[in-house]
Amino acid sequence: MPDTYILGIESSCDETAAAVVRSGEKLMSNVVASQIATHQPYGGVVPELASREHLRAIVPVVRKALTDADQTYQSVDAIAVTQGPGLAGSLLVGISYAKALAFALDKPLLAVNHLEGHIHAVLLEERQKGNRELNFPVLALVVSGGHTHLYLAEQRGDARDDAAGEAFDKVSKLLGLGYPGGPLIDRLSSHGDPGAVKFSLSQIKHPDRNLRGKKEQADGRPRVDFSYSGIKTAVLRYVELHAMKNGIESRRQALSEIPKPSLENCLANCDQQTLDLVASFQRAMVEDLVAKTLTAARSYDVATLFVTGGVAANAELRRRFEEAAGQEGMPVYFPSRALSTDNAAMIAAAAYAKFLTRDFAALDFSAEAGMTLR
Ligand code: KG4
Numbered sequence: 001m002p003d004t005y006i007l008g009i010e011s012s013c014d015e016t017a018a019a020v021v022r023s024g025e026k027l028m029s030n031v032v033a034s035q036i037a038t039h040q041p042y043g044g045v046v047p048e049l050a051s052r053e054h055l056r057a058i059v060p061v062v063r064k065a066l067t068d069a070d071q072t073y074q075s076v077d078a079i080a081v082t083q084g085p086g087l088a089g090s091l092l093v094g095i096s097y098a099k100a101l102a103f104a105l106d107k108p109l110l111a112v113n114h115l116e117g118h119i120h121a122v123l124l125e126e127r128q129k130g131n132r133e134l135n136f137p138v139l140a141l142v143v144s145g146g147h148t149h150l151y152l153a154e155q156r157g158d159a160r161d162d163a164a165g166e167a168f169d170k171v172s173k174l175l176g177l178g179y180p181g182g183p184l185i186d187r188l189s190s191h192g193d194p195g196a197v198k199f200s201l202s203q204i205k206h207p208d209r210n211l212r213g214k215k216e217q218a219d220g221r222p223r224v225d226f227s228y229s230g231i232k233t234a235v236l237r238y239v240e241l242h243a244m245k246n247g248i249e250s251r252r253q254a255l256s257e258i259p260k261p262s263l264e265n266c267l268a269n270c271d272q273q274t275l276d277l278v279a280s281f282q283r284a285m286v287e288d289l290v291a292k293t294l295t296a297a298r299s300y301d302v303a304t305l306f307v308t309g310g311v312a313a314n315a316e317l318r319r320r321f322e323e324a325a326g327q328e329g330m331p332v333y334f335p336s337r338a339l340s341t342d343n344a345a346m347i348a349a350a351a352y353a354k355f356l357t358r359d360f361a362a363l364d365f366s367a368e369a370g371m372t373l374r
């Protein structure tokens, strides 16, 4: 089998990304243009602005990915693009451009599910390291801004409402800390006491989602449900109860006057009580994700764990997963930090399997904002 060079394009949310991957196992280039600066003033992604930024960035980003990989439009073997899930307008920018390229260059087009991409980020890097020893079944926790899912063959543990990354972002916004919240909370947490505030399990769950005592599925295995809208409310209650609102407002004001606030800027504007709350919130999130994933891993007798998606970049999450999986003698794999958050290398890597089976997309396929993975 000759080498296959796939150009991947990803534009599902707020990063415009392109990459070239050789035969699903060698990263040739990886370019990500972040829109953080555009959305920062709004404390979250504004869909209309995201589409506009994708339009602006897509051509130079793709060109750079080709140049970095020593490739040209003509030399790549196929074009892969994220079909969904994601923001419809954002997805359409990547899809339209990928279609235009495939049509003009007369190359095969491959449509990839973004969540499948996150799983392939792990596979790509393990193959690149020469690790051919991955044992199946694999249970993969995809934990990002929009998704908290467990995948095993046909089985899926679902996020009921807020995804884990969304909880990080919302709590950060609520505390006047800025966007995106995940990386910030990750770094601030080491300055606080994670045992300071205790969040109970019932606080983490949304009250309607307590499943009324139903802990098992029809097949007798434990149910795994991720739900993170409750913990945001619990943080808000804590803030109200401890009269932290004024402090939050002054922090929001102070940070909004700094163009690109650094960790030091955030730290200088946080009192110990806030840092303790942040660390405790992160601890509760991590403990919940680890405990539920391990419960599922045990009940399905899996051989290997993958943890991927933006939240998988979290240092405490990685440490806790390594500890817990180590105790069970179960290997756990993460992508590098760069491939944990959204990127196009994972899309090009996932597309390789489709290329091999000639599972090409028709030129009239469309974005699927609510696409699921089975
Ligand atoms: O996978 P991703 O880049 O985009 C989606 O597919 O959603 O994930 C983005 C999410 C955001 O919610 C962001 O706050 C979170 O991942 N995130 C983190 C960290 N880095 C990014 N959460 C916790 N700790 C981090 N270090």
Ligand code: ZN
Residues within 6 Å of the ligand: 114, 118, 144, 145, 309, 310, 341, 342
């Ligand atoms: Zn993602």
